[in-house]
Each structure stands twice: as C-alpha cells, then as structure tokens.
Amino acid sequence: MMKRLMLLGAAPLAISAIMPAAQAQDATVAKRVDRLEKEMRAVQRQVFPGGAPAFFEGEIAPDTVPGERIKAATPVADLTARVDALEAQLQTLTGQSEQNAFQLRELEKQFAAYKAEIDKRLPPAAATEAVATPASLPVVTTAKPPTPTLASTTPAAAPTKKPAPTPAASTKPDAARLALVKKVEIPSSGNETKDAYDYGYRLWEAKLYPEAQAQLKQVVTKWPTSSQASFAQNLLGRAYLDEGKPSLAAVAFYNNYKDRPSGARAPHSLMYMGVALDKLGRKADACKAFRELEEVYGDKAPQDVRTDAAAAKAKARC
Structure with a gap:
C-alpha cells in the first residue's frame, strides 16, 4: 500500500519534469518547419517568377543597412x-x-x-623633278644639241643663222628609245586602273625608268584612292632609286606612307625611305624610318619587308 502511494506521488513530479522538455522540442521543430517553408517559398519564387503573391509572399526584406550583404548560401548571395x-x-x-x-x-x-x-x-618633289613625257607615248629625248661649225664661230658668220640639224641626227636617238618602249607590251585586261599600273611596272622592269615614272605618276594622279595607287607611288620611288635619284625617291616613298598609311605598299615605302635616306648620307634619319617601321607595323609588315629592313639597318649601322 505504501509503495502504491509513493508511486502515485512520484507520477505528477515526473510528468511535470517531462512537460518543459517536450514543449521545448516542439518549439524547435516548429521553428525548423517554418524555416523550411520559407526557404521552399523562396525557391518557388525563383522557379516560378511572377507567381501569385497569395502563395509566394515576400520573404527577403530590402537591405536597410548600407553595405550589408546577404551572406546566406542563397541564389541572391551567389548573384x-x-x-x-x-x-x-x-x-x-x-x-x-x-x-x-x-x-x-x-x-x-x-x-x-x-x-x-x-x-x-626633305625637299619638295615639284622643285626637283624632271618634266616627264606623256604616258601615252613615254619616250625620252636623248639627242644632244648639234655642235656649232667652225664657220658659225667666226665673227663674219655671226649674223647668219645656225644650220638646222639634219633629220637623221635629231631623230635617230628618239627612234632608238621609241623602239625600246614599243617592245614593252601594253596590257589590256579590261581593268583600266590595273592595266595602267601594270604597264608602268613593265616599263620599270625593262629599266625604262623615266617612262615608267611618267606612267606611274599618271596612275597616282588619276586614281589617288584606288588600291593601285599605293603600288604605283611605291614603284615610282623604286624607279627614282634605281635611276640614282635617292632624293626624289625619299620624297615619293614618304608621300606614299603619309597619304596611304594603310595601303598595301606603305610598309615597303617606309623601309625604302630609310634606304634612300641612307644613300643620301642621312643615317640618323634612315634609322628613324626603320624604327618607325617597327613601331607602326611590327609583325604586320610582310616578311620580305622585315628581312630587307634588317639588312638595311645593319648596313646603316642603326
């Protein structure tokens, strides 16, 4: 009987001790469930943007503290x-x-x-260039003026007129030059600009430098913005250089580089300008041209230009 009474007395005490622990556990579970529901709603808003606010209510409050970031591992934190x-x-x-x-x-x-x-x-080109013959008939007169006769130098013969040179003496050199020019075939592909340049190239290749210069000048003057203009102006400088006129060559090369820096022959002209300046004895300016070639074009310059420039720099001792 006593044992029963003792058990009955202890039961309320045990129940009262268990109740707070159960209530605390329920509260923890409820918090976890609430948190999971909030996270699930946040995920639903990401998967179904624009959902009805009755089902997807806002859970993320605006940032009220300047500079504070959401540090939780959420999509917003990742963004x-x-x-x-x-x-x-x-x-x-x-x-x-x-x-x-x-x-x-x-x-x-x-x-x-x-x-x-x-x-x-550099001197201006117009002041030193020789007058070229027309491109349609690029023949250069090479005949010398006739030598005065002994009678013409005497005082008694002074009032009389000089005897005119015979036709054979005046036309023989021109005929020889004309024969050389006629050997150069005039291209006729139908492309007027290219044909004009190709004809100048063939004249240069035949070492008819004055005739080639006249033809190439015509190409540059008539089609200054064409792709052939860069080729023609560069070859004009080459013709001057091959003829032994480095001053005119330097001017032609510089004008091509200045007027057409993106042209196909602009790097070539810059390199040959250095060569022409070196021939004029202006090594410092020649080295500047070679440095300009490296700085402006670098590896974009054709391989043959870079090879020739390296050899020219070594020759000029840059």
Missing part, C-alpha cells in the same frame, strides 16, 4: 558575388583602356613630330 566579380573586372578593363588611350596619344604625338621633321628636311 551578389557574381556582380562583385563583374564590377572588379570592369574596373580592371577601364584601367587598361585608359592606359591604352594614353599610349596611343603619345604615339600620335611622336609620329606628328617625326612627320614635321621629315617635311622640313
């Missing part, structure tokens, strides 16, 4: 990290762009100074 990375990359690119712009401005200043210096030093 925040990606945006931060993009901002850092944008800042890096902006810095690189500003550096490139500054370097480009410096190069433009150096090139402008170099151009001004060359313009001051």
